[in-house]
Amino acid sequence: MIDALEQAEAAVAACFDTPVWAARERDLVAALDAAHRIEQRLAAVKLALVRELDGRGTATAQGASSTAVWLRDRLRLGVGAGRRLVELAATLDAAPTGVRDALASGLVDVAQVRVIADTVQTVHGTAGTEAADKAVGVLVDWATQFDAALLRRLGTRILDHVAPEIADAAAEAALRAHESRTARDRHITISEQTDGRLRLTGILDTEAAAALRAAIDPLTTPTGPDDTRSAGQRRHDALADVCRLALRTGELPERGADPAQVVVTTGYDALARQLGSGTLDTGLQLTPEAVRRLACDAAILPAVLGGAGQPLDVGRQRRLISGPLRRALVLRDRGCAFPGCDRPPRWCDGHHLRHWADGGDTSLDNAVLLCGHHHRHLHHGDWAVHLGGDGHPEFVPPAWLDPEQLPRRNHYHRRR
Secondary structure (H helix, E strand, C coil): CHHHHHHHHHHHHHHHHCCCCCCCHHHHHHHHHHHHHHHHHHHHHHHHHHHHHHHHCHHHHCCCCCHHHHHHHHHCCCHHHHHHHHHHHHHHHHCCHHHHHHHHCCCCCHHHHHHHHHHHHHHHHHHCHHHHHHHHHHHHHHHCCCCHHHHHHHHCCCHHHHCHHHHHHHHHHHHHHHHHHHHHHCEEEEEECCCCCEEEEEECCHHHHHHHHHHHHHHCCCCCCCCCCCHHHHHHHHHHHHHHHHHHHCCCCCECCECCCEEEEEEHHHHHCCCCCEEECCCCEECHHHHHHHCCCCCEEEEEECCCCCEEEECCCCCCCCHHHHHHHHHHHCCCCCCCCCCCHHHEEEEECCCHHHCCCCCHHHEEEEEHHHHHHHHHCCCEEEECCCCCEEEECCCCCCCCCCCECCCHHHHC
8 A cells, every 4th residue: 555655646746746837728627626536535545544543543552642642743733633534534434335435436525525424324313224325325426516515404305315204204303403412512612812802712503693693794794995804804893893782782781780881991191192001991901092982982981090090080971972962963874974884873883073082072063973893993094074064974085095085975874
């Protein structure tokens, strides 16, 4: 075997050294197909080797705690990747011959093999050996047309093709088993990083996943041509907006004797000079720009301290844009007022045109509705905002975007 693999390695190396720019397009496509088949066949060989070495106990004999750990050092894999390799090798070893042959022939890839093996195992336990054998042929045929994700969805109705007499009852049982499994596996892990950021990982059950998507999907679309955020950044901001909306409702359970809230502590003089950082109640620091932006939000309660550290203002309502004033602001702006943005009022903060720390009052003439993204954009960017002659907000773009700096308005909400 080693001689054959060394010959294959030499052949692959020769292919890599061959310039592809001179090849005809159809030859390139044929070469890509061949490379993919070879990759799957090599995967079959690799899994067979892993399975045999695991069965022999080679890893423990060489001092490793497990085959996965041994693979990490030997192949420079992560432990998780090594564990999945061992599990897939065992799955392939226990799978019907047709599944192993499909991978060895390059007809299916490793991800598809996992789906086929799982589905066949389910069919075997539900409908017996004969139906499982039929399922292998059907699934391998489907695998030549569909990727692993679609193959798994199609596999949920495989009994319609191989055992129609029990398909409905089996589908209901499978659905209940899936519901039980997702309920058991649901979790969210929040890991605090050393710089104060949080890493979120976890698995949502089907119902929670649907609720999350319904909540954040409308907020993940780009807000306009100037929205340069990546898809991941838009999802982050959407989740933050949902949290702010939940805080704004006032319906979250109390923590101790206090309602759910975010407290930012800063010095008044430093804040007014736009020089002072802020401290969250978790002890983490915020930039002066972030403090001034958060001070606009009625869902955030600033704790402003005098020179000696005495509290001067802890969530003073006359400074916050709330109650009748917010309702009047919603009637005027109807949503985020930034040009081209379609965010509705419930996703928006009240922003002071002239900041309260600079002497700005809390009034309709000194306020504008902004969604979370455009609130940050206005505080950190070069845009300016003021009220036009008719009392509606106008945004002045920076000179690098529009040398004439013609004021722009949001016409989206006016059309509704």
